[in-house]
Amino acid sequence: MSLLVLGLSHHGAPLELLEAASLDSGARGRLESAIVGSEHVVESVVVSTCNRTEVYAEGLTFHGALTDVSEALAAATGVPLADLQPHLYVHYEDRGIAHAFSVASGLDSMAVGEAQILGQLRDSLSRAQRRGHVGPALNALLQQALRVGKRVHTETAIDDVSRSLVGAGLAAAQEVLGSIHDAEVLVIGAGGMGALAASTASQVGVASVTVINRGATRAERLAERVGGTSRPWGERSEALSDADIIISSTGATGVVVTASDAAAAAQSRDGRPQVYIDLALPHDIDLAVGDLDTATRVGLGELGELLSHAGEVPQVSEARDIVTAEVAAYLTERSAEAVAPTVAALRSRAQDVVDDEMRRLGRRTPDLTDHDRAEVERAVHRIVEKLLHAPTVRVKEMAQSGQGGSYAKALSELFDLDPREVSVVSTPPALPSIDDEEVGS
Template sequence: MHTLVVGLSHQTAPVELREKFSFDPDRIMMPLRALRDTKSMLECVIVSTCNRTELYIVADQLHTGEYYAKAFLEGWFRVAREEFVPHLYVKTNKDAVEHLFRVVCGLESLVIGETQILGQVKQAFQVALQAGTTGTLFNHLFKQAISLGKKVHTQTEIGQNAVSVSYAAVELGKKLFTSFAKKTVLLVGAGKMSELTAKHFQASGVKEVLVANRTFSKAEELAAIFQGTAYRWEHLTKALLEADVVVSSTGAKQFVITHDMVKNVLLERKKALFFIDIAVPRDIDPSINELDNAFLYNMDDLEEMVASNIHLREQEAERVEVWIKEEQTAFREWLDTLGVVPVITALRNKSLQIQADAMTKMERKLPDLTEQQRRVINKQTKSIVNQMMHDPIMRMKELASTEEKEAALRLFKHLFALELDDAQADQPQEKMMPSGLPLPTN
């Protein structure tokens, strides 16, 4: 058995290509089962997000597994292979396992340490379980990966520090206000950055969003996104009186919010105002920082905070890398024991059969035994068998991860006279490709 991951991500493919390979989450069962029924495939999980589409596969052979995974993508999405293969990455066995661990920990994300991908991988695995496309290997691997992801996001601060300008603005606001529950955000200008920052504030619980823009129709459009209120440009001062947080990004060549304007607003409202100037050139007169109850942050402040937080995440990522190596070792040790499981099972079955036969003979020779005596003798003889088998089984598990594994297995079977059919291949029957998918020509 071999493990592969075949995929496209933001690291290897542009968005216009990635969007061609997006699976509908509400209809993922069909492609999952189609992939599982493809030749060479034994198990599969499909992870499909806005930043990545990945096929996780257990295949009987590496070459055919990779070939038919590419053929599946080509046929399912009807995109010519030469268009996407240059952007495709293929990772096998230990590299595939490491990649999955890195993905769930957020180390392969567009923003390092983001937590959303862990839930997406967990959901993908649960759907694959329901579809019946996983087995012994992936059931163990994905559960181990998800546990690792949870550990990383609960025991480190890799996802705790803002690493985008818009989210950093919210984090700064939290230092001023204990809660956003009763606060109002004013967007000055209707740019994309203002909109994104407002979305973060809204997610943090702000009560209301106001929008003031030179073109009133654009103010109305943006206000509608947040079920907020639009203000005409000449009513900007009135909007400032209503706001607690002001996000400005107009593209104007001179200050649109002046020192005197804010001074008069503060005298009337007698409450703190938090300004975020994300415009270049700046929209807000920096001298307002001299006013009581006025707090102004510009792009330099936010970018400095983001750079510091990225550094902190990178430091946490170094801890996570160590954990990933440990989990890889644990998985490899578990995988090595799979080969000895049939031998250990055969030994246990044989030893228990010997014990059962001995009990049958004893009961014939001692017919006057009470039921209580039979139970005691049965329990004790089973205990003797288990104790005798414990050390050989443990030694066999230890040898399973060494280079002498195959020779040790043969010796083990010979010493205990275990009847196993070595010629019986543990391979599934050959399967046909789903209808309409291309077959290899070589």
């Protein structure tokens, strides 16, 4: 079996396609069910965020799994496969592991370093676990990805970089409004991105921050945290009229601010300009808002273009170094785990031979003293241990260099081993320990 990652993201897919392929939690679960119910896939986790929709799958065969996942994704999104294929990326095995760690660390996000992805990835894994769509392979991979992401955010200052998406939006607003220190900012949505927007706006020194959210309690808490105010969801029209900058990120399936809403706000402002920053996917702010004379709409597409021209910062380089080291360590550990059943089976076979020979010796020499019998058994164990020492060490060394599989297979063939035997793998026997000096002598 092998890991396959297939998806599309802001790196290679137009915003319109990302919107069309965006899936809510229920749709993600149904897609996972369809994938694991196919012929060539045994595990599946679907991750869908504001700038990506991707499938992690443990497949029985690469080409079969690729076909099954591609067709299921097209069916779930309603986007014809022919329209999806030019924009899909495929990562296999080692590259898939590296991709998962990079995603969890925020290195693959439009707003590099954003921490929201950790929660989104955790929620996706939890859903797949509850529904039985994930098994030992993907569970181990994504659990480790979450640990790597947490380490990156703890050991580097990459969180500072994650503000780049909101910062780019505010910079665009400044191009339209001039100084934004006198601007009144309205944040619609109090989730992760809404909280980031409110915090960033407050820190750059705008005149005021107002938060509106469907859940009033969450809006009140966020407003209090940033030194702003909150308003009820039903007062959106009045709040729009008062705001110079509107930042929206709600996760709603339809638009939150219509063109008529924006037109009414513009009329009440006597021509004073407004900037609408849409951080949502699907979009919260009607595209037609940008056609109004006094309104400027900045969406994820425009922000992504602005950010694409920025060079790599030191925090990102540090994060990439951590991810690279973690991928290498994970691959080494996984290779060692892959050969462990063969090593256990080899030692189990050796233990069986020793036990048989000692029983045979007991029948043939009933007068042998306990002391002499113990000495004979120790001598036999020493011989067996010396014989097993070199192949055991060698298979572990080769596993670390990625060559353990072929060597383990050769051992299985030569000694007629069955590493899949549950009793052997669950409780691998160990011959009595012998000093290294004795092994090498």
